Amino acid sequence: AQSVAQPEDQVNVAEGNPLTVKCTYSVSGNPYLFWYVQYPNRGLQFLLKYITGDNLVKGSYGFEAEFNKSQTSFHLKKPSALVSDSALYFCAVGGFSGGYNKLIFGAGTRLAVHP
Amino acid sequence: NAGVTQTPKFQVLKTGQSMTLQCAQDMNHEYMSWYRQDPGMGLRLIHYSVGAGITDQGEVPNGYNVSRSTTEDFPLRLLSAAPSQTSVYFCASSYRALDLGTSGRDTQYFGPGTRLTVL
Numbered sequence: 001a002q003s004v005a006q007p008e009d010q011v012n013v014a015e016g017n018p019l020t021v022k023c024t025y026s027v028s029g030n031p032y033l034f035w036y037v038q039y040p041n042r043g044l045q046f047l048l049k050y051i052t053g054d055n056l057v058k059g060s061y062g063f064e065a066e067f068n069k070s071q072t073s074f075h076l077k078k079p080s081a082l083v084s085d086s087a088l089y090f091c092a093v094g095g096f097s098g099g100y101n102k103l104i105f106g107a108g109t110r111l112a113v114h115p
Numbered sequence: 116n117a118g119v120t121q122t123p124k125f126q127v128l129k130t131g132q133s134m135t136l137q138c139a140q141d142m143n144h145e146y147m148s149w150y151r152q153d154p155g156m157g158l159r160l161i162h163y164s165v166g167a168g169i170t171d172q173g174e175v176p177n178g179y180n181v182s183r184s185t186t187e188d189f190p191l192r193l194l195s196a197a198p199s200q201t202s203v204y205f206c207a208s209s210y211r212a213l214d215l216g217t218s219g220r221d222t223q224y225f226g227p228g229t230r231l232t233v234l
Binding site: 046 | 156173225
């Protein structure tokens with residue numbers, strides 16, 4: 001079965017430190033991978049995606065993610081965290097065999113950046 | 116553009132009641148979808164549509180109906196509400212399915228959500 005795992009419910013980081021939010025996936029075929037962010041009482045906002053090409057993808061607000069096919073991972077990173085980055089982050093996968101028009105989301109990771 | 120709009124923002128139903136959650140977009144997007152968000156489970160796809168007159172089931176379609184008579188609107192119907200349908204519902208749209216477009220049109224836009232409680 002197709003699945004996406006975000007192994008950490010919460011990540012705590014001090015402001016100014018680098019942050020990583022982890023995502024691994026298990027799908028057949030060559031997946032498309034996405035990161036979304038959700039601020040309190042809001043809908044999701046697109047951050048970045050990997051379709052093909054360079055394994056390092058840069059997105060909005062200084063975030064980037066690295067696609068690692070051998071480890072089936074797509075971790076979200078930022079070199080220097082801001083308090084305003086505190087939010088709920090979702091990894092999603094699409095384009096898999098038998099589910100071309102569907103996205104599967106991970107359970108989400110809450111990022112807390114402390115001053 | 117208003118983007119993706121959803122109504123109502125909040126709704127409380129009794130078990131067995133029916134209702135329709137409204138979703139509209141003014142961006143001429145082909146693809147629209149409905150998700151439910153439950154704590155610890157992320158977003159799960161209920162139904163989706165790749166164009167007017169075309170709908171298909173997602174991961175959790177039971178208890179929900181959809182139709183797509185126009186490009187702009189994609190209502191979600193609960194025919195007989197159950198407590199298990201208590202959730203936050205999000206509608207989303209994109210120019211084409213799975214954000215495969217180019218030239219800046221390649222993102223999925225989410226509505227603000229509808230918080231539904233079924234007693």
